[in-house]
Amino acid sequence: MSESCNSRHFSWLMKSCLPNPSDAKSLVPIHHANPPPTTVTPISxxxxxxxxxxxxxxxxxxxxxxxxxxxxxxxxxxxxxxxxxxxxxxxxRHSLFAVSAVDSGLFAAVLQVPSWRVSLAVCDGGGQGSLSHARAAAIGPRVYVVSRNAVLRYDSWMGTVSLRSPMIFPRKKFAIAVVSGKIYVAGGGGGSEVTAAVEEYDPERNRWEVVTHAARKRYGCIGAAVDGVFYVIGGLKIGNESSVTSRGAAAHVYASSMDLFDVRSRQWLRSRSVPGGGCVVAACAAVGHVYVLSSHAVELSFWRFDARRGGGGVFGEWTRLKSPPLPAQVRLDGTVRFSCVGVEDKVAVVQVVGCIDDLLRRSGRSERGMRESLVLLYDTVDGEWRRAADLPEMITRAACACVEW
Incomplete structure (x- = not known):
């Protein structure tokens, strides 16, 4: 092989692309009178x-x-x-979110297995009003904390809190759920007045409006949503009845039943009841089903309702599941309340002690070694319960939701 290249070995095309050393003109650089400017397009x-x-x-x-x-x-x-x-x-990613109110703003906690990440967000709109009976509903990364007289929006990306428009009818212990990016509330009230109005909140317009009225007025009810249907579950009937017996029967029926509101058609569907009676204490939606936790005075039962209307199951079918393994010291009385939150294919049951002193006094214990809250996760795939990290101590009377962030 030759140590140097010979021009005769190149084709005429390649030779035409090379400058001729004997041609002085070919070595003179070409200057444009007006060179084209270099254009840089900013992202903005x-x-x-x-x-x-x-x-x-x-x-x-x-x-x-x-x-x-x-x-x-x-x-x-x-x-x-x-x-x-x-x-x-x-x-x-979907995460379990818990929030509680303090004087300066909100304590927010997101469960990042195996621990919680806690932050304090200060409200930029002044006082937040009373949030003792607040409910939480999440739309993407933003959590709306809805109470009787105030609505706060917490942005989990920004860590900020802002005031939003309050509900038209002040109420507490109501049902709340999100359907197609809008928040729906039903039931609840104040004192002996329980409203039948079902309100819809549009976060884009920051506006509430009444979309229908429920046939049954419920107080202390719970909300869930699957496949465009708003489920109003459990609660009590508050109103005048002709006798004590009829009042007790009505309260029992309400406590173990649920009303179904089709958001698109604005129609109420046939009501359903939880098998075995009992009092529904928590409920949520996950993977096309409604999961219900029911209390029977001395024990809890856990149920799954098939809410899929487009096939893939039998709509309205109930299945009893394994009950959550609560610690022995947890008693089912008025000092303990539960929240259920669907997080992808998991159901989180959050047990919160409303007043730890009352609970210790009723149980005859004087020590303060009991945790104020615990979190249990139910895997809808393998049907097993697992214990997650307890809620942080500063998160009291928590309102819980599933947040995307």
Missing amino acids: SLPDDLLLECLSRVPSSSIPSLTAVCRRWSRLLLSPYFLHLRRRLGLL
Whole structure:
């Protein structure tokens, strides 16, 4: 092989691409009278749809700093389209969220197995009113804490709290659920007055409106939503009856039944009852089913209702499941309440002691070694219960929800 290249070995095409050393003109650089300017397109000049595609791919930890860039970016990051893109890209994860109110704002905790991550968010709209009987509902990363006279929105991405419009009818111990990005509340009330109005909250317009009236007024009821249906479960009937016997019968029927409201058709479906009676103390929705925790004075029963209307199961079928393994010191009385939250294919049962002193006094114990709350996780796939980390001590009377963040 030759040590150097010979021009005769090149084809005429390649030789035509090389400058001729004997031609002085070919060695003179070409100067343009007006060289084309170098154009750099900033990301801020992109249209909204392309900019959202770029922003939706950033890690969650960077989102708070992005909102400070400009108002346009902040508006896009708060839009439902940003949430939709991150969900489509698989960048959202579901977590159990618990919140409780303090004078300065909200204590928020997210369960990141095996422990909780706690933060304090200060309300930027002034006082938050009474949140002692608040319910929580999550739409994506934003949790709405709804109480009788106030509504707070907690943003789990930003760690901020803001005041929103209160309900039209002040109420407590009501049912709440999210259907198609809107919040629905039913039942509850104040004193002897229980409202029949079912309200819908649009977070985009920050507006409540009455969409229907329930046939049965419930107090202390629980909400869940599956396949476009708002379930109003359990509770008590408060009203005038002709006799003590009829009042007791009505209360028993209400405590173990649920009303079904089809949000799209604005129609009430046939009511269903929990088998075995008892009093429903907690309920939630997960993987196309409604899970119900019912109390029978000295024990708990756990039930699954098939809420899938589009096939894949028998709509309305009840199945009894393994009861949650509560510690021996937990007594089913008025000092203990439960919350159920569906988190993907898990059901979280959060037990909260309303007043630890009352519980110790009733049990005859004087020591303070009992935890105020515990968390149990039910796996809907293998049907087994597992204990998760207890709620942090600063989270008292917690309102719980499933948050995407």
